[in-house]
Every structure is written in C-alpha cells, then in structure tokens.
Amino acid sequence: MDRMLHPPVRETAFWIIQAMILLIVSIHYLIDLQSSFLSNAFPTGLPVALLVVPIGYAAMRYGNAGSMATTFWALLLWLPDLVLPHDQGHVGDDLMNFAIVLLGAFVFGRRIEAERETQVRVEEVAALTLAVEVGYRRLFESNRSPILVLDQGGLITDANPAALALLGSSLVGTPASALLDNASDVERLTGKVFTLANGHDYRIDVVSMPDEATVQRRQLNFEDVTEERSEERRTRHFAQHVMQVEEDQRRQLARELHDEPLQLFLHLARRLDVLSTTHGVPNDVVDGLGEARNQAVEAAARLRTLARDLRPPALDQLGLVAALSSLVADIEDDDGVSIQLTVIGPACRLAPDVELGAFRIVQESLRNAVRHGEPHHLQVTVEFEPQSLNLDIYDDGRGFDPSTARPAGVESVSLGLVGMHERAKMLGGTLQVVSHVGEGTHVEAVLPTNQPASLASARAR
Numbered sequence: 001m002d003r004m005l006h007p008p009v010r011e012t013a014f015w016i017i018q019a020m021i022l023l024i025v026s027i028h029y030l031i032d033l034q035s036s037f038l039s040n041a042f043p044t045g046l047p048v049a050l051l052v053v054p055i056g057y058a059a060m061r062y063g064n065a066g067s068m069a070t071t072f073w074a075l076l077l078w079l080p081d082l083v084l085p086h087d088q089g090h091v092g093d094d095l096m097n098f099a100i101v102l103l104g105a106f107v108f109g110r111r112i113e114a115e116r117e118t119q120v121r122v123e124e125v126a127a128l129t130l131a132v133e134v135g136y137r138r139l140f141e142s143n144r145s146p147i148l149v150l151d152q153g154g155l156i157t158d159a160n161p162a163a164l165a166l167l168g169s170s171l172v173g174t175p176a177s178a179l180l181d182n183a184s185d186v187e188r189l190t191g192k193v194f195t196l197a198n199g200h201d202y203r204i205d206v207v208s209m210p211d212e213a214t215v216q217r218r219q220l221n222f223e224d225v226t227e228e229r230s231e232e233r234r235t236r237h238f239a240q241h242v243m244q245v246e247e248d249q250r251r252q253l254a255r256e257l258h259d260e261p262l263q264l265f266l267h268l269a270r271r272l273d274v275l276s277t278t279h280g281v282p283n284d285v286v287d288g289l290g291e292a293r294n295q296a297v298e299a300a301a302r303l304r305t306l307a308r309d310l311r312p313p314a315l316d317q318l319g320l321v322a323a324l325s326s327l328v329a330d331i332e333d334d335d336g337v338s339i340q341l342t343v344i345g346p347a348c349r350l351a352p353d354v355e356l357g358a359f360r361i362v363q364e365s366l367r368n369a370v371r372h373g374e375p376h377h378l379q380v381t382v383e384f385e386p387q388s389l390n391l392d393i394y395d396d397g398r399g400f401d402p403s404t405a406r407p408a409g410v411e412s413v414s415l416g417l418v419g420m421h422e423r424a425k426m427l428g429g430t431l432q433v434v435s436h437v438g439e440g441t442h443v444e445a446v447l448p449t450n451q452p453a454s455l456a457s458a459r460a461r
Contacts, residue, residue, distance in 0.1 A: 007062070007068075007069035008062050011062075013061065014058070014062065014069075017054045017057060017058050017070055018070065018073055020053070020054040021051065021054055021055075021070060021073055021074045021077065022077060024051060024054070024074075025074065025077040051071075051074055054070060055070050055071055055074070058070040059112050060112055140158075140160050141160055141161060143160055143162060144162055145162060145221060145222055145223060145224065146159075146160065146162045146163035146166050146167065146202070146221075146222040147159070147160045147162070147163055147219060147220065147221055147222070148163055148171070148176060148219070148220040148222075149209070149217060149218070149219050149220075150176050150186060150217065150218045150219075150220065151217060152216050152217070153175075154175050154176050154177060154186055155173060155174065155175055155176070156171050156172055156173065156174055156175070156176055157172065157217070158172065159171045159172060163222070166196060166197070166198060166222075167179060167196070167197070176220065179196075180194055180204070186206055186218055186220070189204040189206055189220070190204060190205055190206045191203065191204070191205075192204050193225060193229065196222075200224055200226040201224070201225050201226045201229045202222040202223060202224055202225065203222075203223045203225045204220055204221070204222065204223075205220070205221040205223065206218055206219070206220055206221075207219045207221065236425070236426060239422055239426065240426050243422075243423070243426070247311075247356065250310040250311045251310070251311045253307075253310055255307075255311075261303055262300055262303045262304060262307065265296050265297075265299050265300035265303065266296075266297075266300050268296045269293050269296040269297045269300065272289050272290075272292050272293035272296060273289075273293050275289050276289040276290050276293065305330070312326060312327065312359070314326050315355060315356065315359055316352075319347070319349050319350075319355065320347075320349075320350065320355045320358055320359060320382070321343055321347045321382065323355075323359050324341060324359065324362055324380065324382065325341060327359070327362070327363060327366070328341050328366075328380065331366055331370060335370050337370060337375060337376070337377070337378060338376065338377045338378070339366070339377075339378045339379075339380060340377070340378070340379050340380070341380045341382070342379070342380070342381045342382070343381075343382050343383075343384070344381065344382070344383040344384065345383055345384035345385060346384060347384060348384060350389060350449050351449070353427065354389060354427060354447055354449055357423045357424070357426070357427045357447060358382075358389055358391060358445070358447060360419075360420075360423055361391060361420050361423060361424065361431070361443075361445050362380060362382075362391060362393060364416045364419065364420050365393040365420070365441075365443045366378060366380070366393065367416070368416050368417075368441075369393075369395040369397055369441060372397070372398070372400070373395050373397020373398050373399065373400075373440070373441060374397050374398055375395035375396050375397035375440070376396055376397075377395070377396050378393070378394065378395045378396075379392075379393070379394045379395075380392070380393050381393075385449075387448060387449060388429075388446050388447060388448050388449055389446075389447045389449050390444075390445070390446050390447075391443070391444070391445040391446075391447070392442075392443070392444055393442070393443040394440065394441070394442045394443075395440050395441055396440045397440055397441065398437065398438060398440075399435045399436050399437050399438055399439045399440050399441050400435050400437060400441065401435070401436075401437060402417075402433050402434070402435050417433060420433075420443075420445075424445050424446075424447065427447050427448070428447075428448050429445060429446050429447035429448055430445070430446050431443070431444070431445040431446075432444045432445075
C-alpha cells in the first residue's frame with residue numbers, strides 16, 4: 001500500500017504512459033461525441049479496452065506502484081464521460097469494461113510485484129552469500145595456521161598459503177592420509193597431535209562443510225601446540241624426576257632402616273634375652289627385661305613393615321606378582337579385611353618402571369579403600385597381555401564422588417588419585433576411577449609393556 005501511494009513520478013517513462021492514457025481518453029470522448037460519424041470505424045467500448053496496454057506496461061515496469069496510479073489517473077479522466085447527456089458516454093458498458101481493466105491492473109501488478117520481491121530477496125541472498133564467501137576466503141587466505149579442505153574421498157581440494165608454505169606447493173589433489181601417518185579415517189583425527197616437517201607439533205581440528213549440492217567437504221585446521229607440548233613434556237619430565245627421587249629416597253631409607261635401626265633393635269632384644277637368663281638376677285628385674293625384650297622385638301617388626309612398605313624387596317627380587325601377594329597378605333593381617341588376588345595370563349617380569357608403577361597403583365588403591373571406604377571385601381585382578389598390563393581393583397566400601405576425589409565422610413582431598421593418574425600417564429597408560437557414594441569403588445588401569453622376559457629366565461638371572 002505504501003508503494004501504491006508513492007508512484008514513480010520522477011520517471012519520464014511514467015509520464016509517457018500517462019500521456020498515452022490521456023490520448024486514449026481523448027479518442028474515447030471523440031467517439032462518444034461523434035458516435036454517428038465514427039460508429040462504423042470504432043466499435044463501442046474499444047478505447048476502454050485499449051487501457052490494458054499502458055496499464056499493463058506500467059505494471060510490468062513499476063508493479064502496483066505504476067499500474068494502480070495509472071488506473072486511478074485513467075478513472076479520474078474518465079469521470080466526465082459518465083455524465084454525458086443522452087447516454088453518449090455508454091455508462092453501463094464503460095463501467096463494466098473499466099471494472100475489468102481495474103481488476104486486471106491490480107492482479108497483474110500484484111503478480112509483478114510478488115515476482116519483483118522474490119527477485120530482490122534472491123539477489124539479497126546471493127549478495128549475502130557472496131559476501132560470506134569473500135569474507136571466508138579472506139580469512140582462509142590470511143590465516144597463519146595451515147588449513148586444508150578435503151573432498152568426500154579425502155583428497156585435498158584447497159589449501160591456504162600457510163599450508164602450502166609448510167607442506168609444499170603440490171598439495172592439491174593428493175590424499176590427506178599421506179601427510180598424516182596414513183590415517184584413513186579423517187573424522188577421528190580431531191584432537192590428535194602430529195609432528196610435521198618443520199619439527200613443530202600441530203593439533204588437528206576437523207570441521208564438516210556441507211555445500212549446496214549436499215557434498216560433504218571437510219576442513220582440517222592445524223593448531224601449533226609446540227610450546228604447549230614442550231611445557232607439558234617439561235612438566236611430565238619434572239614429575240617423573242620427582243617420583244624417581246622419591247623412589248630413590250624410599251629405597252635408601254628402607255635400606256638404612258633395615259641395615260641399622262632394625263639390626264640394633266634385634267641386637268638389643270638378644271642382649272635383653274641373655275641378661276634375663278643371667279644367674280642371680282632378681283625376678284622383678286627378669287620380668288622387666290622380658291617386657292623390654294618384647295618391646296624391642298615389636299619395634300623391630302614395625303621397622304621391618306615400614307621398610308617393606310617403603311620399598312618391598314620382593315618387587316626387585318621376585319617381581320610384581322610376588323610383591324602384590326605379600327602386600328595383600330600384610331593388609332589382611334593388619335586390617336582384617338578379605339582381599340582376593342587373581343592373576344590372568346602367564347606371569348612374567350616387566351620393565352622395572354612398569355612393575356613399580358603397577359605396584360604403587362595397587363598399593364594406593366588398597367590403602368585408600370581400607371582407610372576411607374570401610375570395605376568388607378576387595379578384589380585385585382592382574383592380567384598379563386602381550387602388549388599391556390591390565391589392573392582391576394574393586395572394593396565394596398562406601399565409595400565417593402570422583403569429581404571431588406573426596407571419599408564419603410572425609411573433609412580433606414587426598415592426592416593419592418592424582419598420583420595414580422600421573423604414574424599411569426608417565427608410563428603411557430590410562431587410569432579410570434568409577435565410584436558412587438554407597439556403591440564402592442572400581443579402579444581400572446592399562447599400562448603398555450615392552451617385550452617381557454619370562455619369569456623363569458628372570459629368576460635365573
């Protein structure tokens with residue numbers, strides 16, 4: 001309606017159309033006034049039908065804004081014809097023809113208007129699409145990170161200048177798997193890190209890009225994470241060094257406890273035993289010497305247990321299974337809890353760091369369960385596989401919320417779980433803790449192993 005009220009009055013062609021209307025109206029008046037002279041040459045009402053030509057042209061050129069304005073202009077010029085005397089204006093015929101012309105002008109103009117609006121929308125969408133494409137292309141070309149575009153078959157169809165400079169100028173048309181360690185499934189590359197020819201580490205991000213033909217294209221973004229990985233390696237190396245120092249201190253302290261204080265207590269117990277059997281010693285003194293001997297023996301036993309906990313000698317001498325068996329027996333004796341140890345597969349000696357890491361994970365899991373979980377039964381499963389060592393520790397205790405690493409009823413947060421995760425990570429393995437309050441705790445660890453030596457050959461050595 002707003003457009004119909006604002007005709008294109010500044011267009012010269014619009015006024016030419018109005019002049020045609022004026023000419024047709026003038027011919028109509030001439031026919032009506034000179035009907036006796038011109039009736040044979042011009043049938044009644046023919047000039048009214050001629051209005052379709054300029055009105056239709058106005059509709060095609062300007063839509064409703066032109067057709068309706070032209071129609072109202074024609075109606076205004078036609079009004080005097082309707083009051084001519086003696087029905088010289090042929091009021092009935094003219095009104096009927098004029099109504100048809102008016103209806104045709106509106107329908108035709110509305111149709112043209114709709115098509116024009118559709119065309120405008122199409123052009124706007126096309127312009128927006130072009131702008132987006134131009135913007136994407138500029139971003140694609142100016143991005144300092146390497147970017148590759150792949151088709152459905154995994155072939156490289158496009159590469160930005162950073163990718164061409166890093167990977168070579170002949171990338172287009174080559175399979176992406178040839179650049180990424182022959183990885184066939186591109187979708188699974190997201191988050192993986194590759195070291196490229198320049199020695200830098202890049203993390204891959206895969207983005208799907210469906211186009212108009214529903215052809216699935218994928219974009220590979222390379223993020224340089226060299227500094228991040230270097231910092232991670234330094235942190236891991238430092239943690240490994242700290243754990244190694246801790247283990248060395250444990251070993252040294254266990255040896256010193258075994259070699260000096262433990263031997264002193266044992267020697268003291270023997271001396272007290274000899275003194276208690278010496279002739280002439282009063283009975284009350286003998287009783288005191290016996291009590292002191294028992295205390296010395298008990299202190300020696302505690303020192304022996306402490307030294308074994310610091311560094312179990314069975315781990316170095318007999319291997320993981322023997323060390324775990326001794327650990328399970330000690331916990332059962334000290335805490336009165338039932339523990340079942342199951343070994344699956346042929347027991348074999350592994351690398352010292354793998355055996356030590358596995359022992360510490362099981363040790364920490366059992367200690368956490370006994371200290372905080374109040375379990376009735378624990379299950380430890382050790383599975384030897386050709387390429388990995390699988391640990392499975394389950395207890396039926398109180399459980400805890402893994403998101404806080406805090407057992408039920410315990411206010412402080414223990415660092416035991418953090419240490420277990422770090423040990424598994426440093427060995428290239430994984431550790432998962434599944435627990436719910438009131439439902440116990442399940443610890444699963446998978447540690448990759450080197451080629452193991454048989455247990456018999458290890459003992460022979």
